[in-house]
Amino acid sequence: MSFDNITGNNKVKDFLNKSLKENHVSHSYLFVGIDGIGKTLFAQEFARKLLCIDQEESENCLSCIKMKSGNHPDFEKIEPEEGIIKIDTIRQLQEKIVQKPITSKRKVYLIKDSEYMKAEAQNCLLKTLEEPPEYAIIILTTANESKLLPTIRSRCLKVSFDAIPEETIIKYINENNSSEIDNNLISMSEGSIGKAILLQEKKDIYESVTNILDEIQNEDMNTLWKKAELLYKQKDNIQDILSYINVYLYKTKNLNKINCIKYVEDTKKRLASNSNYDMSIDYLLIKLWEGINEKYSRSSI
Ligand SMILES: [Zn+2]
Incomplete structure (x- = not known):
């Protein structure tokens, strides 16, 4: 060493x-x-x-x-x-x-x-x-x-100590892990290799969250609720997941980002003030559905 x-x-x-x-x-x-x-x-x-x-x-x-x-x-x-x-x-x-x-x-x-x-x-x-x-x-x-x-x-x-540049973290993770790291997770790691490693360990969960968010954009409510079951089981990890959702929203084009990010922040506050967990997730999904698809209907006018 x-x-x-x-x-x-x-x-x-x-x-x-x-x-x-x-x-x-x-x-x-x-x-x-x-x-x-x-x-x-x-x-x-x-x-x-x-x-x-x-x-x-x-x-x-x-x-x-x-x-x-x-x-x-x-x-x-x-x-x-x-x-x-x-x-x-x-x-x-x-x-x-x-x-x-x-x-x-x-x-x-x-x-x-x-x-x-x-x-x-x-x-x-x-x-x-x-x-x-x-x-x-x-x-x-x-x-x-x-x-x-x-x-x-x-x-x-x-x-x-300075934040580590994203390309250095990507290089490190790619050299030390069997799988490549998702770009959204790199953005969440805030220049910390330690955090990037922890996020990478849970990459399957974040992939599923991406699927849920993609599903909202597909406007298929039934598939959405099926896939969203995962969120109801991630109470311990929910704050990181919400941050991930914000990164996803921020990077996705053609969305009313400000409203959607506001709903995520609302959900963070609800959970921090001990609101019912399942109801907070219901609120998040419904609001994201409205926020994401509202923009679509508007832009198509
Ligand atoms: Zn020595």
Whole structure:
């Protein structure tokens, strides 16, 4: 593994490599970017390089072997459990961080999705960020910087991750998957390879949703209801499906897009306010039917 094996964000690669080469390393970093863009992969690879004890970075490096096995005594990854990083977890970090490194010259702590620390946990961590042991490096990642206290943000060196270009995601998915990725799913991935992979895993569902939407345009109500049964069974996945419908609507010609997208957004709101699920889907399909076919009848006048 090296940065070369991670897709995208070459500027970040150059920056981290340069800081390693010049031994100009900060005690705390804040990796900022959307979910699934590779922040954790970058942080783990950066940690491996920081901890490496072999100048040649050879395969026999004890530190790198331990890192690869996920069992390095001087590296720890902290991540949310059930949507929270508890203050107790931060206190444990503080007890351990003062103990000198065992294998390497440094110790690295990665706090993934750090915005899941509540204010009290953040304040607790702040003490360590203000006075870290000289060998310690803390890397925080976040998709939502605004949920971190300004005091935390100002203590860290911010590293921003850019959205990955669509053609790079397409290339990655095509090289690593047995099937090609649908263009609508690429648009939904918002520059995140992680999200594109998750969407691709459910591609059969999205294909069926495309069929349902095509059926609305075919104006065959009976076939539509038969195919639409799928939507009534996708409660857990419905928000992503609604986003997909918006992408479909946006890309389809000859539609009254504004109205149709408004119905999808209405449905999102209904579901968010705990409206009856089946009735919300009924509403969506009927409104989309009206919205899509209204435009057709108008344009034919
Ligand atoms: Zn090494």
